[in-house]
Amino acid sequence: MSGTQPSDPSRAAASFLDRLTGSFLENVGGRRVGGPLDELAKRRFLFLTGKGGVGKTTVSAALGLALAARGKRVLIVMPHTKERLSAVLGTKPIGPDVAQVADGLWAVNVEPERALAEYGHMVIKVRAVSNAVFGNEYIKSFLRAVPGLYEWSMLGKAWFHTTEVDEDGRNQYDVVIFDAPATGHGLDMLRVPKVILDVAPPGVLRRDAERAVALFRDPTKSGILVVTLPEEMPVTETIELVHAIEKDLGMPVLRVVVNGVMAPLFTDAERASLLAHPELLTLEAATRAEHDRDAAAVAGARRALRETVQRDSLRRLLHSLDEPAIVLPHLFDEASTKEGSQALAAVLGAPEIAGR
Numbered sequence: 572m573s574g575t576q577p578s579d580p581s582r583a584a585a586s587f588l589d590r591l592t593g594s595f596l597e598n599v600g601g602r603r604v605g606g607p608l609d610e611l612a613k614r615r616f617l618f619l620t621g622k623g624g625v626g627k628t629t630v631s632a633a634l635g636l637a638l639a640a641r642g643k644r645v646l647i648v649m650p651h652t653k654e655r656l657s658a659v660l661g662t663k664p665i666g667p668d669v670a671q672v673a674d675g676l677w678a679v680n681v682e683p684e685r686a687l688a689e690y691g692h693m694v695i696k697v698r699a700v701s702n703a704v705f706g707n708e709y710i711k712s713f714l715r716a717v718p719g720l721y722e723w724s725m726l727g728k729a730w731f732h733t734t735e736v737d738e739d740g741r742n743q744y745d746v747v748i749f750d751a752p753a754t755g756h757g758l759d760m761l762r763v764p765k766v767i768l769d770v771a772p773p774g775v776l777r778r779d780a781e782r783a784v785a786l787f788r789d790p791t792k793s794g795i796l797v798v799t800l801p802e803e804m805p806v807t808e809t810i811e812l813v814h815a816i817e818k819d820l821g822m823p824v825l826r827v828v829v830n831g832v833m834a835p836l837f838t839d840a841e842r843a844s845l846l847a848h849p850e851l852l853t854l855e856a857a858t859r860a861e862h863d864r865d866a867a868a869v870a871g872a873r874r875a876l877r878e879t880v881q882r883d884s885l886r887r888l889l890h891s892l893d894e895p896a897i898v899l900p901h902l903f904d905e906a907s908t909k910e911g912s913q914a915l916a917a918v919l920g921a922p923e924i925a926g927r
């Protein structure tokens with residue numbers, strides 16, 4: 572966030588939230604609502620989805636830190652991705668073994684074949700037999716061909732971690748956050764337990780899939796968070812996605828997270844007067860302005876346009892959905908750092924936030 576103190580994320584959060592009050596919220600049909608963290612902290616399983624590059628991993632990191640700061644033990648599960656979480660949190664690369672990445676926060680990047688072998692071992696119980704089965708190339712290629720099994724190996728592992736308890740009988744992890752792959756894939760993954768219920772014979776796999784589906788569909792224990800940006804296309808796709816999740820999957824969408832929101836610099840009247848000069852928005856104007864004193868006017872007009880697009884898309888989003896939205900700031904120079912995640916975590920943890 573421009574001009575903020577990385578060392579003081581809560582001040583940065585407060586200043587962002589202050590700038591989003593008043594006419595900004597009136598303009599988009601929003602209002603201040605209670606901070607979302609109390610609600611989110613009650614859930615055992617949170618599934619973050621959204622289009623590629625909208626900030627799912629960044630938001631997972633922020634949410635993990637915010638929940639951990641509330642005293643929760645949080646695990647972030649990534650499904651076999653080229654993970655960026657370690658870069659965001661400034662830790663060692665995150666692999667297939669669960670590793671602690673901050674106080675109260677753990678992460679794992681699931682490797683499907685290995686997860687499947689671990690699962691097989693839990694079912695078969697005799698290590699020598701499960702090694703022989705899951706180490707066998709023929710069986711490996713057979714398993715790769717079973718529809719849904721690889722997705723289940725990742726989602727099922729995430730679910731399994733919600734069931735783990737420590738030696739005192741406490742939950743090993745209070746909240747498991749699943750940082751899903753970009754939209755299409757993410758939803759395919761959520762369909763898998765149901766597919767297993769339809770095709771698998773009675774047995775351990777079926778029993779676990781049943782338990783996972785029951786958890787994922789329970790709005791008091793699970794929730795889907797759809798991450799998006801305050802722009803035209805992402806908002807249109809998000810509205811469609813939220814409806815598809817509710818209709819096709821019967822799973823609760825808890826919140827939409829609008830990431831990368833800029834606190835407006837201009838009033839409506841100022842925006843209107845800047846946008847009354849469309850010539851300022853041409854490519855030519857931008858090139859020319861590098862050399863003359865119109866640069867400020869060109870920059871102002873571009874910013875005004877962006878603020879207008881943001882206002883219109885937020886307004887449309889809030890009108891189209893029943894779920895409240897969480898608004899997170901655009902960070903200018905520290906998004907992929909621990910300080911940036913902490914600044915976003917502070918917004919999530921604020922007692923009030925812009926919503927609906």
Ligand SMILES: Nc1ncnc2c1ncn2[C@@H]1O[C@H](COP(=O)(O)OP(=O)(O)OP(=O)(O)O)[C@@H](O)[C@H]1O
Binds near residue numbers: 627628752831900906
């Ligand atoms: N609030 C923000 N302000 C500024 N930049 C951001 C913000 N959130 C994310 N970014 C930047 O956007 C890019 C994509 O973020 P991120 O990797 O979290 O998205 P993603 O949805 O997980 O992507 P993918 O679909 O590839 O997994 C990164 O460069 C990140 O630093």
Ligand SMILES: [Mg+2]
Binds near residue numbers: 628
């Ligand atoms: Mg990601």
